[in-house]
Amino acid sequence: MLEAVERKIEQYIAELDERDAIELYRRLPAGKRLRAKLILIIAGNTLAAVKTAAIVEMIHAASLLHDDVIDDAYVRRGRPSINALYGNKTSIMFGDVLYSKAFHELNDIDREVSKVISAAVVKLSLGERKDVLLSKSFNDDVEAYREMIYQKTASLMEAAAESAALLCGKRREAYRIYGRNLGMAFQMIDDILDITQSSDVLGKPAMHDFEEGKSTLPYIYLHDAMDARERERLLSLHGRRIAAEDAAWIRERMDDYGVLKRAYEEAAGLVHEAVALMKAEGESRLEEIASKMIERSY
């Protein structure tokens, strides 16, 4: 089913008439195409849905290209990222090419859909900036964290689901919330896995987020639960390379205070709401996608 989306993206890239762009595009890891999948499941395999899915995936790819530059990330899904292979400038420029081509193609689909998707890209860009600003010191504000992951990760999934509902005349509000909850839960689980999984599985060091200055939900809850002396030690470790001994201490404290469980339950709560909404709409495949997300072990 996603094959049609891949072909549409390739067509859009070929229209740029730039040999170089096609080569770069082929170097991008395709990923799970979760946003495209949602769109096709909701709206069916129509031409408008395929176009919308291709546009959303190009926007997602562009955002990752810029993301990797901003986060100094050289590995993406276990493979060297475009900035690692060709340098930051190529990533910036190719990101701009994908963004602009995607926005140009939005003109070819329903105007309401175009509004929803372009509004999401504004949020996504603001979220990227918020992520960087929040990482400058230890962020202990859970609302700021939620707002940031909503903008950075959930907004495009929300827009994908809402757009798809618009394309086929389904109730946009239910799908919008579904997409948002799924996106928020996805990021929360991802942030938990950064702590609980081994570096082999992650393809990057464990607790990398914290080393990079990012205080995700478990760290915020941990900070919240700690006494003054523990907090001091936690904050002293923030934003720098963590020794194995310190990592073990953090993990131990997290287990003691049950913060991973608490973070996981927050994600699960969002997923349950999403599942209930889709049950009401009779969307069993969407229920399944959401349920699977919290089956990922932590």
Add this chain to the structure above:
Amino acid sequence: MLEAVERKIEQYIAELDERDAIELYRRLPAGKRLRAKLILIIAGNTLAAVKTAAIVEMIHAASLLHDDVIDDAYVRRGRPSINALYGNKTSIMFGDVLYSKAFHELNDIDREVSKVISAAVVKLSLGERKDVLLSKSFNDDVEAYREMIYQKTASLMEAAAESAALLCGKRREAYRIYGRNLGMAFQMIDDILDITQSSDVLGKPAMHDFEEGKSTLPYIYLHDAMDARERERLLSLHGRRIAAEDAAWIRERMDDYGVLKRAYEEAAGLVHEAVALMKAEGESRLEEIASKMIERSY
């Protein structure tokens, strides 16, 4: 007249509800607002024209933010650039914010205008990449140079003029060519001034383009006119810091072969065509803007 455009841009930025964005925006040098001026002169001071002008100027600002990162440029119009002040990452992210907000606001204006402008941003992004690729070795292909400056500099001016014509029902074709020719001539003159003006006036070292690997029209014509021995010396100087003695030699050869004059006349030819088109449309202010462009001394 441009005051309304400034206010509209500020409104768009304020809608982002991000204190940080407003501060960054205020740090951007406003520039000449040439694209906005063209739009208002062509389409009049209507709300649609003001919105379109604001959107185009935001796109232009975003492209300059990314440009300065890609070119390692730390000075913009004699002032430190955003990447010099706040680092490359801030420039990338703020550029993305401006781009996406501008694209989102395109949904609020005529669809044909939206198509024209977003197509220009695709060209602009491709042109930026082409500029970098062409700078890797000495480019002696004049057609590649023309295509690159068309994409990188002229496409947005072309789109501005064409959009404005669309908004008020004037003949889009004449205005499109006017905008394109103006943009091409503007870049050609700029490239000439990089050679002929002192570093005091430029706010950067003279012949900076050549040092950066960019072979603009005068260099291409010079290379073309030279014998094998001279060419060898020219190519040996390409893409590196130029000593005063070598710069003097290049300048001397350029005078001997009359290549600055030849490049200038090419720009002037484009301007004359633009002026003639606007004469036929009875657009005396547009004639004047174009004519003034080639009055800049070289």
